[in-house]
Amino acid sequence: MLRPVAATPLMHGTATITPQAALRIIPRDQHPISRKDISPNALRVLYRLRDAGFAGYLVGGAVRDLLVGGHPKDFDVATDATPEQVKQLFRNCRLIGRRFRLAHVVFGREIIEVATFRANIDDGSGDREQHEGGRLLRDNVYGTIEDDAVRRDFSANALYYAIEDFSVRDYVGGFEDVQARSMKLIGDPEQRYREDPVRMLRAVRLAAKLGFGIDPATAAPIAGLAPLLAEAAPARLFEEILKLFLSGHAVASFEGLERFGLVQVLFPETAAALASNRSGALRRMLIQGLQGTDQRVANDEPVSPAFLFALLLWPAYCRALIGLQAQGVHVEEAQRRAADRVTLHQLSTVALPRRFSLPMQEIWLLQSRFSSRQRKRVMRLLAHPRFRAAFDFLVLRLAASPDHAEDVAFWQQAQTQSGEELAAALGVAVPGDSYADEDAPPSKRRRRRRRRSGAASASE
Structure with a gap:
């Protein structure tokens, strides 16, 4: 079932890109995701949000990994509830972040990260700041699920699992890209990398982890834009390197870094x-x-x-x-x-x-x-x-x-x-x-x- 939806433009300086967003609902009998493979704590968060009248979806890497038969360790939730509203629902919740405000619902050693749907516009409130080069410094302007989908990095990460009917919601073609085992950026690749250069490392890491290829248009700008990584915070690069090499796919990650000229920047x-x-x-x-x-x-x-x-x-x-x-x-x-x-x-x-x-x-x-x-x-x-x-x-x-x-x-x-x-x-x-x-x-x-x-x- 396809239904066109309005997409908020992605703003990058003077350039405006509007990805085509169309909702496709993949019913339960057409995908392999089962509640038994989802963290019980994530399900608790989803059900409580629903019972309180909010929309809540399992989103991102967990949905992607479950579709390819993986066993995700982290389960993230996207909702139309603000961080403050989430905190009111859960006593075991703490709010974190300035650049990207989030709610962490804590269940012992497990943390369910709950993010409010983000928009890609500057509403004048000061909650969205962008560097002259395109890098996002702050992103806390809230929007709809359609807005949230088109502002995510890769199409494979923009899939939403709905608890009310156990369907998968796809706004940017991510379901097909997962089936094709392809990492594809949403929007113009060069401008998305300028917005956050660390996405180049994420592309390599996720491709290595999942055994995916990188879409040619997504791969093309990496070698030329690799020096932008020097602008990333050194502490963040340290964390990304640990993710690259300590997740069980170190050889494939290193070969990917070599292929795209990223070793010269990192090391x-x-x-x-x-x-x-x-x-x-x-x-x-x-x-x-x-x-x-x-x-x-x-x-x-x-x-x-x-x-x-x-x-x-x-x-x-x-x-x-x-x-x-x-x-x-x-x-x-x-x-x-x-x-x-x-x-x-x-x-x-x-x-x-x-x-x-x-x-x-x-x-x-x-x-x-x-x-x-x-x-x-x-x-x-x-x-x-x-x-x-x-x-x-x-x-x-x-x-x-x-x-x-x-x-x-x-x-x-x-x-x-x-x-x-x-x-x-x-x-x-x-x-x-x-x-x-x-x-x-x-x-x-x-x-x-x-x-x-x-x-x-x-x-x-």
Whole structure:
């Protein structure tokens, strides 16, 4: 059933775009969404809104994911009730946001986000502000469901599930786009990206997550507009990077960023290092690390942001380290300076909190200590709180160079040995002997040829 509806124009500076909005109702017997797959708390919110005389719909990613057989973790609701009216209905509600005012209805650990239908006009109230370049600074002008649909980013996210008849409401062709597995922006792509440059990252992330393609018209402006991401708040970019790489689709996300020239904006020094690494060893390591990240997410195992950023910025660190050593800087000093330099430069783009940047640097700096076979140093490294993460990182480096195989084998075994077994393996007397460890005279110490330490081998 098709019924034309009026659409409020999307205003972008002097340009006006009016997407064609027509309501299509997909009845229950023509879509797979069942209430048993919807959060009971989201259903409670929908029913209470309805009982209070308000319109309420499940909207966005949850509807999209349910249509393709997914299992959404977050359930958002759109309504004609204002945030203040929602708060009056739910004692467990709090209002958040200035740029985009929302109601959060809290059920223990689950939060149902309730948004009022937004319009795409400036009504003069000051509740809608736009940067000269088109970026939205504030968006709190309320409208109809038709207004709300055309102002959403992607057509696949502009689908509404109605509780009264269990139908799906589609105003912008999103149902067909989901069936075609295509991410398509609503309105003019270039102007929508200028309105919010982070939509470029969302396009890549959602396509990777869902296995969708990106509509050609939606994809075309990305490479040219990628520098606009530098205008986004660094803290927001940090959160978007976590979504890109910690949602179980890290490899596909990275490949999407590469394809559209976004790596150069998010990780400029990493992009430069990968481009100059002719053997491709650094990229192989990075991809293998991201594959491991995806596997851990699939196994419901934690992934540390510190380890993730250590991986993503490792090519930049290697390049900086090699450059400093070529200038004659002592290896240990070069390692510290390279770690600080890469971290500082990255902070200009992405707000990496110290609770992650410091462990990231430790993972890098510990790499040179894996070549040591002196007993005290071995024992200290085994006891280091960052040992396991650093060792896992060393294992990853095998993807870049087989030179680390001996170190990996030694430390793999060292973790299972007793103190006496480890001392014997190192060729020193066990603790308690008169000539144990580094205190032994030269004649009693087994001399080993030491490899030059350094965080990055030449092959990497």
